[in-house]
Amino acid sequence: xxxxxxxxxxxxxxxxxxxxxxxxxxxxxxxxxxxxxxxxxxxxxxxxxxxxxxxxxxxxxxxxxxxxxxxxxxxxxxxxxxxxxxxxxxxxxxxxxxxxxxxxxxxxxxxxxxxxxxxxxxxxxxxxxxxxxxxxxxxxxxxxxxxxxxxxxxxxxxxxxxxxxxxxxxxxxxxxxxxxxxxxxxxxxxxxxxxxxxxxxxxxxxxxxxxxxxxxxxxxxxxxxxxxxxxxxxxxxxxxxxxxxxxxxxxxxxxxxxxxxxxxxxxxxxxxxxxxxxxxxxxxxxxxxxxxxxxxxxxxxxxxxxxxxxxxxxxxxxxxxxxxxxxxxxxxxxxxxxxxxxx
Numbered sequence: 541x542x543x544x545x546x547x548x549x550x551x552x553x554x555x556x557x558x559x560x561x562x563x564x565x566x567x568x569x570x571x572x573x574x575x576x577x578x579x580x581x582x583x584x585x586x587x588x589x590x591x592x593x594x595x596x597x598x599x600x601x602x603x604x605x606x607x608x609x610x611x612x613x614x615x616x617x618x619x620x621x622x623x624x625x626x627x628x629x630x631x632x633x634x635x636x637x638x639x640x641x642x643x644x645x646x647x648x649x650x651x652x653x654x655x656x657x658x659x660x661x662x663x664x665x666x667x668x669x670x671x672x673x674x675x676x677x678x679x680x681x682x683x684x685x686x687x688x689x690x691x692x693x694x695x696x697x698x699x700x701x702x703x704x705x706x707x708x709x710x711x712x713x714x715x716x717x718x719x720x721x722x723x724x725x726x727x728x729x730x731x732x733x734x735x736x737x738x739x740x741x742x743x744x745x746x747x748x749x750x751x752x753x754x755x756x757x758x759x760x761x762x763x764x765x766x767x768x769x770x771x772x773x774x775x776x777x778x779x780x781x782x783x784x785x786x787x788x789x790x791x792x793x794x795x796x797x798x799x800x801x802x803x804x805x806x807x808x809x810x811x812x813x814x815x816x817x818x819x820x821x822x823x824x825x826x827x828x829x830x831x832x833x834x835x836x837x838x839x840x841x842x843x844x845x846x847x848x849x850x851x852x853x854x855x856x857x858x859x860x861x862x863x864x865x866x867x868x869x870x871x872x873x874x875x876x877x878x879x880x881x882x883x
Contacts, residue, residue: 573707576608580620581712583655586728588716590829591659592671595712596678597685598658600703609651612636617647621658660828668803675720676713678704723859725832773799775827778855779835783827787819796825812848812858823852830857834881843875854881 571579580602584595605622606614613619617634625633625644632647648654662670667688673680682697682704693699704710719726775783787796793815797804808815810826819825834854841850847867851858864880865873873879 571609573603573608576603576606577707577709579609580651580655582726582728583652585712585716585719586726587655587659588675588713589719589724589726591662592675592720593659593662594675594678594681595716596704596709597681597700598655599709599712600678600682600700601658601685602655603703604699613645614651617645618649618651618654619645619647620651620654621661623654623657623661656828663802663806665797665801665803671803671805676710676717678710678713778824778826780831780833780855782830782855784824784855785827787821787823787825789819789821791819793817793825800827802827812851826852826855830855832857832860833883834861837880837882839879839881841873841875841877841879845873845875847872850879856881 577599581595581599584598584602587593587598588595602609602620605611606620609615609620613622613634613636617632619634622638623646624638625646629644629646632649633644634647635642636645637643638645646654646657648657667685667690670681670684670688673684679697679701682700685691685700686694686696690696715726773785775785777783785796785800793807793811793813794804796802796819797807804815806827807813807825810829830851834856836854839850839854847861848858850856850873851861861867861879861881862869864883867873
């Protein structure tokens with residue numbers, strides 16, 4: 541009997557040692573740069589087509605800032621670009637030593653949110669000059685990021701350019717530029733309707749996570765569907781997950797952009813505006829791209845209602861609305877007509 545117990549103990553210890561070894565091996569598994577590029581190139585191309593940021597720059601920054609996806613911020617916080625919390629961030633947080641000890645960084649449920657937030661972060665006025673550059677001029681963008689203060693490392697442009705040229709990331713810019721010219725949106729694998737974070741805004745995270753390290757519980761998304769900024773402006777989230785503000789009577793795209801510290805180009809682009817409009821009180825103004833489908837399946841056109849009004853109401857891209865209903869450019873639907881808002 542003693543022999544049997546001893547043998548069972550020996551087997552148990554052996555199995556435990558194997559399990560610990562496997563656990564240690566799994567923990568030490570590192571992503572290679574090639575694996576990182578293969579995993580995120582389509583997302584970088586998507587961001588270029590939508591936001592006009594070179595895919596090569598997005599990829600190189602993700603590689604450099606996240607250590608090919610192996611940094612603690614990337615693994616535990618899904619933060620691939622080292623974006624810090626800043627005063628208006630109300631999402632989840634993760635803390636890491638940087639320029640000072642225990643600095644606050646943004647944390648996301650999925651790395652896709654980090655990519656979207658990176659694009660949104662560059663929409664701040666501080667980076668306005670970047671969007672005057674050609675969308676495929678990665679060298680100018682690399683230098684411009686440094687000049688705008690994205691990084692303190694004096695060699696930041698050279699580091700980005702070296703990664704881009706060593707791994708031929710400029711090839712992704714060709715694909716992205718093709719989509720920009722055609723005004724088409726590339727396929728985005730497993731693209732959920734994630735309400736991505738604009739620089740000064742709402743948390744777009746799952747509701748049951750805790751503030752990492754502090755243990756502070758975050759509210760549910762239902763409890764956090766809006767946030768009031770210091771200016772008194774309230775940012776809300778539409779039914780299909782797009783952030784927007786309600787305009788005040790007499791406001792213009794420029795005044796809203798100024799209030800939100802955004803480049804006016806994004807306000808006009810996301811809302812199909814020319815830039816010269818004056819808004820009525822309560823008009824919905826989106827702060828990120830509308831989606832390829834509405835928040836409902838169909839809509840009955842009311843008297844005097846324009847296609848753009850319907851596009852704004854449901855958060856659906858104007859060109860998609862035309863395509864689903866076979867409406868030519870400049871043609872408006874008739875009163876009583878039932879429009880499809882989805883495929």
